[in-house]
Amino acid sequence: MFDLSVAEWTALELSLRIAVVATAWALPFAVAVGWLLARKSFWGKTILDGLVHLPLVLPPVVTGYLLLIWFGRKGPIGVFLHDYFGIVFAFRWTGAALAAAVMGFPLMVRPIRLALESIDRRLEDAAATLGASSILVFFTITLPLALPGIIAGVLLCFARALGEFGATITFVSNIPGETQTISAAIYTFLQIPDGDAAAARMVVIAIVLALVALVGAEWLSRRATTRFHGG
């Protein structure tokens, strides 16, 4: 059963690549937005908070459609990115990564924001009296202390990105070798006669992948916690 076809390997590799790239790109933005929401009060904060959480509440098809309108070949942002940076999202794996990042973003921001809110600000004051500028305080005190929250956010976003289906298929379609992830492949196999066996194999892959991710997550967060509480 486990001599995977080329198409299946491709779907697996694509899913992982898309989830990793989406998570990596989302991370700095999620830290910035989490920090803004946790630490600053400014006009439009409620709007920003709402916008960030929108993909969590909207039907994924709607998110995918909005991405298509804005980042598609004729979309204003899509045209701009293509003309000035040569970046194309439409019907490419990069578009799938964008969709996955947008869908995972709210799940990443939330734990990071909570972690930043729970940090004892007096430690940052202490660091300042020891000669650390605001930037150094952020990178040597704030960020390391928020690490458990950051790890939690990364894992949630990664998991969401790995399973993303609705927004992705709406935005970049279901092209084998380009945008066909495991979820999309399962969906495709279920549409064709005799596709059950292939779909079952992909389902097993999905389960194995999820288990590996969970075990890895547990290990990572344990390491982060022992850094604070252990010897």
Added chain:
Amino acid sequence: MTVLAVDVEKQLGAFKLTVNFRAAGGITALFGPSGAGKTSLVNMIAGLLTPDRGRITLDDTVVFDAAQRIDVPPHRRRIGYVFQEGRLFPHLSVRQNLDYGRRMSGRPRDGSEFERIAALLGITHLLNRRPRMLSGGERQRVAIGRALLMRPRLLLLDEPLASLDSGHKGEILPYLVRLRDEAAIPMVYVSHTATEVRRLATTVVRLDQGRVAETGGLELLAGTELEALD
């Protein structure tokens, strides 16, 4: 010689702090009951709290002047601060905590200075531990070492013994006496406990309800027979 000159005003809710004092070398004790504004005052000296009006100078440099709009940020004041609760960084080892100030200033490592201060405070055997594994007294000694190793021009100590039980208080006091006699760093020591001030201070500034009640030597403590004022 005057090291520190403070002349500040700050409104804190219904409470008004109006303080004018000078400190020379040695240990200047800011002495007074809880709620006299002592912590707010040292926070202003450190740059963590901005006065409404006034001026603070340290070694002939102005670190704060409301009229001239000068407000040197805390990380450029080079004023060491030992907080009541230590505030060691929980994600760093004792060694890394002690080394933090040097790293932030980009100074090269000076092993002999590090060893000398660790030995002075009796924390050499704790270097690889995390702050969580330390007793209250050990934590405060590390906090003192951390502030000293940033080579401060002035050291502020805000009730460094207040969070310790009496046994651990006795453990720290001798280190502070040695510090006063061996390290040539002027110190401002906040306390509401007469016995501590009597052992340490060279000058006493008595604060009461946000104002300087009197300034002088240890004779100011003559009337305070009680262990603590509050």
